[in-house]
Amino acid sequence: MAYVRRIPNRKVWIACFIDKDGKRKSKTTGTRNRKEAEKIAKQYESIAKGRATFAAIQKAISELCEEYTGEELPAYSVREYFDLFLERKAPTVNPSTLRKYREAARSLLDYLGAKAERHIGNVTSGDLNSWRLEELKRIRPGTVQLYTRLVKQVFKHAQAEGHRPDNPAALLAALKQEKAVRKAFSTEQVRDLLRISPPEWKSLILFATYTGQRLGDLAALTWENVDAVKGCITLRTQKTGQELHIPIAAPLLRYIATLAAPEDNAAPIHPEAAGKSAQRLGAEFARLLVNAGIREKTKKGEGPGSRAARRTRHEYTFHCFRHTAVSMMKAAGIGESIVMDVIGHESAAVSRGYTHLDMQTKSAALDTLPDLLQEASE
Numbered sequence: 001m002a003y004v005r006r007i008p009n010r011k012v013w014i015a016c017f018i019d020k021d022g023k024r025k026s027k028t029t030g031t032r033n034r035k036e037a038e039k040i041a042k043q044y045e046s047i048a049k050g051r052a053t054f055a056a057i058q059k060a061i062s063e064l065c066e067e068y069t070g071e072e073l074p075a076y077s078v079r080e081y082f083d084l085f086l087e088r089k090a091p092t093v094n095p096s097t098l099r100k101y102r103e104a105a106r107s108l109l110d111y112l113g114a115k116a117e118r119h120i121g122n123v124t125s126g127d128l129n130s131w132r133l134e135e136l137k138r139i140r141p142g143t144v145q146l147y148t149r150l151v152k153q154v155f156k157h158a159q160a161e162g163h164r165p166d167n168p169a170a171l172l173a174a175l176k177q178e179k180a181v182r183k184a185f186s187t188e189q190v191r192d193l194l195r196i197s198p199p200e201w202k203s204l205i206l207f208a209t210y211t212g213q214r215l216g217d218l219a220a221l222t223w224e225n226v227d228a229v230k231g232c233i234t235l236r237t238q239k240t241g242q243e244l245h246i247p248i249a250a251p252l253l254r255y256i257a258t259l260a261a262p263e264d265n266a267a268p269i270h271p272e273a274a275g276k277s278a279q280r281l282g283a284e285f286a287r288l289l290v291n292a293g294i295r296e297k298t299k300k301g302e303g304p305g306s307r308a309a310r311r312t313r314h315e316y317t318f319h320c321f322r323h324t325a326v327s328m329m330k331a332a333g334i335g336e337s338i339v340m341d342v343i344g345h346e347s348a349a350v351s352r353g354y355t356h357l358d359m360q361t362k363s364a365a366l367d368t369l370p371d372l373l374q375e376a377s378e
Contacts, residue, residue: 002041004034015041019048076163078116078123079109085154094241096216104147105154107135121164123155128169141175148172183315184323185209185294190372192292200272201288203255206373207269208318210252210366212325212343214239215281215318219273223265228256231363237344244344247363251371285318334365342366 002017013029015037027044029037076084082105090098109116111131112123128151135144152169159167185193190209194202207218216238225235231253233246248256259269268274273281289295295316322343329339342362 002045004029004037004041013037015044017041017045017048020050074163076120077118078112078120081120081158081163082109082154085157094239096238100146101150104150107131107147108151120158123168125168125171128172132172145175183320184327185316185320187372189292189294190324192294193288194373196291197288200270201285204270204273205321206252206255208321209324209328209372210249210369211246212322213237213246214322215285216278219268219270219276219281221269223261223267223269226256226269228253230359232359240344242344245359246342247359247366249366249369251369251373254371255373282318289316328369329366332368334368338362338365
């Protein structure tokens with residue numbers, strides 16, 4: 001039978017009880033009130049012997065908390081706690097990271113169904129393992145692994161705040177992933193793409209080649225971001241929230257001069273792309289790669305948006321323009337520190353702290369790049 005005792009020179013009561021294997025256990029009650037401690041000791045024994053359900057344990061703890069502190073212990077459903085976690089995270093992370101958190105939450109909550117409306121303590125490691133197996137049928141392992149890391153964070157916080165006794169995601173092993181080696185487009189491949197691309201895609205390709213920026217950032221680029229007089233593009237990356245000041249290479253500046261700027265400077269430079277999702281833009285660019293002979297045509301059932309396509313990583317994607325820009329700049333003799341500053345690599349954070357580059361230095365370096373647009377039209 002459970003009872004309480006005190007350690008000499010200690011004021012907090014210790015609960016003593018027997019578990020389901022007949023072993024004696026001791027655990028602090030965290031209170032100086034004997035009556036309260038005795039109730040807690042009985043609950044400890046009930047839990048240790050496996051006689052109480054999680055719901056009963058939670059109810060008992062909540063009642064004790066309210067009786068002796070006057071405050072009700074918060075009880076969150078899985079959905080409520082995920083919503084709370086996202087609300088807390090929103091001011092501390094950049095938009096792209098927050099979107100990933102929300103995608104992970106939506107994925108798990110949709111899988112749990114009705115169980116998502118029950119207390120967060122009811123989720124088991126088995127539930128999370130089953131969820132991952134289902135997601136692997138739908139999306140590639142890298143995305144599932146990212147979702148797993150985010151879900152682990154949520155349950156880690158829930159455990160730390162006392163809403164559940166453990167983290168059911170803690171033991172989820174890392175998934176084995178096949179890594180695709182991303183390549184840089186050759187000069188000939190860029191020229192081939194420029195020849196067969198419609199006007200707006202030709203513009204996106206030129207901006208990517210000479211700035212090394214991601215498709216989403218270039219699609220969202222507005223005329224306010226471009227200062228043709230100073231020869232500078234200023235943007236904040238969606239992935240890292242980093243503000244970049246990119247000198248406009250001479251070939252790109254000449255191309256921009258041929259574009260008709262709208263009356264509203266807030267208008268996007270690539271209006272069609274600005275209204276499309278990343279998935280749709282990726283699918284369109286994949287078709288351009290096929291038309292240019294850079295990538296093979298996908299087989300039936302592996303087209304854009306299919307499950308097979310989502311699980312496949314190609315060596316050639318729009319992201320390769322980041323590799324292209326870096327390779328082309330270095331081939332032109334541009335120093336490592338300038339390349340890192342222009343591209344905005346996250347790993348360059350320390351380097352930027354010790355390197356101070358002015359716009360004139362960066363502009364002079366970028367002006368040495370070849371004019372691929374002119375060469376493509378010859």
